[in-house]
Amino acid sequence: xxxxxxxxxxxxxxxxxxxxxxxxxxxxxxxxxxxxxxxxxxxxxxxxxxxxxxxxxxxxxxxxxxxxxxxxxxxxxxxxxxxxxxxxxxxxxxxxxxxxxxxxxxxxxxxxxxxxxxxxxxxxxxxxxxxxxxxxxxxxxxxxxxxxxxxxxxxxxxxxxxxxxxxxxxxxxxxxxxxxxxxxxxxxxxxxxxxxxxx
Amino acid sequence: xxxxxxxxxxxxxxxxxxxxxxxxxxxxxxxxxxxxxxxxxxxxxxxxxxxxxxxxxxxxxxxxxxxxxxxxxxxxxxxxxxxxxxxxxxxxxxxxxxxxxxxxxxxxxxxxxxxxxxxxxxxxxxxxxxxxxxxxxxxxxxxxxxxxxx
Numbered sequence: 001x002x003x004x005x006x007x008x009x010x011x012x013x014x015x016x017x018x019x020x021x022x023x024x025x026x027x028x029x030x031x032x033x034x035x036x037x038x039x040x041x042x043x044x045x046x047x048x049x050x051x052x053x054x055x056x057x058x059x060x061x062x063x064x065x066x067x068x069x070x071x072x073x074x075x076x077x078x079x080x081x082x083x084x085x086x087x088x089x090x091x092x093x094x095x096x097x098x099x100x101x102x103x104x105x106x107x108x109x110x111x112x113x114x115x116x117x118x119x120x121x122x123x124x125x126x127x128x129x130x131x132x133x134x135x136x137x138x139x140x141x142x143x144x145x146x147x148x149x150x151x152x153x154x155x156x157x158x159x160x161x162x163x164x165x166x167x168x169x170x171x172x173x174x175x176x177x178x179x180x181x182x183x184x185x186x187x188x189x190x191x192x193x194x195x196x197x198x199x
Numbered sequence: 200x201x202x203x204x205x206x207x208x209x210x211x212x213x214x215x216x217x218x219x220x221x222x223x224x225x226x227x228x229x230x231x232x233x234x235x236x237x238x239x240x241x242x243x244x245x246x247x248x249x250x251x252x253x254x255x256x257x258x259x260x261x262x263x264x265x266x267x268x269x270x271x272x273x274x275x276x277x278x279x280x281x282x283x284x285x286x287x288x289x290x291x292x293x294x295x296x297x298x299x300x301x302x303x304x305x306x307x308x309x310x311x312x313x314x315x316x317x318x319x320x321x322x323x324x325x326x327x328x329x330x331x332x333x334x335x336x337x338x339x340x341x342x343x344x345x346x347x348x349x
Contacts, residue, residue, distance in 0.1 A: 005345060008292035009218065010297070015226070016217035019233050020209050026234065032241055033205065070204040077242055081204035097259035 001195050005072040028084035035073060035080065039066075040095050043194075047095065047164075051075070055109030056091045059162045061183040075080070095164065096103035101194070104131035106165045115161065121145055122156035129170040132195040158182060161191045164191065203253070205244055209237060212254050216261050218315040222264035223307060224300050232268055236261040255322040262308055262326045268305050298348040306341030313338050 009116040027033050033059065037050040045062040050070060057077075060069045070081055090108040097103035115123055122179070125143035129135045141153035163182050169191040173179045181188035216236055221229040239260050247256060299307055305327065310316045312326060324334035 002271055003314075004292070005295055005310075005342070005349075006314045008295040009222065009311065010317075013214050013217045013221070013291070015221075015229075016213040016233075019217060019230055020213045020237075022230075023209070023234050023237050027238070029239065031240065036207070037206075067204075067207075070207075074202045074204045080241055081200035082208055082209075083206045 024082050024084055030086040033080045033082040033084075034078035036082055036084040037070065038083060038085045038088040038092065040088075040092040042095060042099050044183065044190060048080075049091050049095075051088050051091060052111045052113075054111040054113060056162060056165060057111040057114075059165055061163070061181070061187070091113065091165075098164070099194070110162060110165065118144060118146065118149070118152065119121050119156040119159065120164075121161075122153045123166050123168075125161060126157065126166055126168055126171060129167060131167075132197050134170050134172050134192070134197050136172055137179065138174055140171055154180065167191075170195075170197070202247070202249060204242055204244075206246075208240075208253050208257070214255050215254060215316040216257055219258055219311050220265055221263050222296065222315055223262075223304070224268045225300065228268055228272075232261065232264045235264045239264070252322065254316075255318060255326065256319060258312060258316055258322075259326040262312075265308070266296040266304065281283040294349060295345075298345050301348065302341050302344060305337050306344065310341040310345065311333055 028036055031053065035050055035052050037048060039046040039048050039062075041047075047062070048058070048060040048066045049056060050058040050060075050069065050073060058069055060066060094103055094106050094108055098106070098189065106134060112120060121144035122140055125140050128143070129140075137150040137154050137157075138147070140157070141147060141149040144153060144156075146152065151160075153171075157171055158180060160166050160168045160182060163169070169181060169188045171179065178185055180186055215235075217229060217233060220232045231296065240257055247253070260305070260311075269324055299310060302310065308327060309323055312323045313320075318326070320335055320338075321332055323338065324331040327334055327337070
């Protein structure tokens with residue numbers, strides 16, 4: 001279609017991108033969305049952080065498609081999701097500090113809403129494992145009130161929505177094996193080395 | 200279709216909403232109307248039916264915001280504004296944009312929804328809250344007037 005009216009009215013509008021950024025900033029400043037996300041650069045790649053009003057709800061390694069985490073959240077919780085560096089700043093800063101070696105504990109709030117039952121007990125027990133130390137699946141299962149549930153504890157850790165911050169990398173096999181890790185064993189080794197853990 | 204994160208909807212449709220609003224209310228007021236449109240959309244977004252046409256829905260909201268704006272500023276109707284007055288910083292074809300700005304609101308809306316936003320007639324009618332033949336008529340009259348002016 002070479003209609004001059006159509007061509008003129010369809011011309012690019014670069015102002016729209018700037019207006020969208022101002023809008024997203026305002027939505028974040030006024031707390032109008034249910035989730036905010038941004039990425040933070042780290043030695044393990046760009047990490048996607050998604051936070052609700054309650055706290056950090058997801059941390060994703062860059063392997064998968066980052067849209068899928070946002071889409072999954074849109075379906076499960078709310079599609080009112082906006083990109084915002086400002087609204088995710090407390091967690092981005094803590095993660096920067098952690099990788100710089102100046103932070104040993106994460107203090108910004110976490111969103112536990114979807115983490116329930118045995119999974120919650122396992123992940124709570126994992127949060128209690130101190131920086132630079134290691135626990136094992138059997139002990140975590142015991143701390144979660146199910147001493148025979150080492151395998152189930154492993155599954156719960158595999159479904160950790162907040163790796164690094166909920167330090168599932170500190171949970172190893174009792175025989176000294178590394179066990180598994182959501183982000184791949186190489187990342188587990190990097191995190192343990194960063195913390196100067198036993199192995 | 201599953202609900203898409205609002206940020207995605209914003210990025211996908213912001214250009215069309217902006218084109219529509221800058222044509223309806225001018226570049227100055229477009230910013231406010233743009234924010235009002237997307238803030239209203241954000242509030243209602245979780246209740247949007249999953250099979251809805253998000254673009255048509257956003258443009259319907261934008262149309263309501265533009266009409267509210269036009270009513271509030273009736274003392275300075277755009278159709279009486281000097282050509283180009285509300286069309287500042289328009290990079291290309293200022294003549295066409297001022298001619299569009301000089302159309303009566305309903306014709307202006309139908310021309311913009313069709314030509315600036317590529318919306319089908321059925322959805323133009325639903326955005327304007329009228330029948331499809333009435334929307335086609337507004338569009339036809341608007342185009343006729345535009346071609347006479349240009």
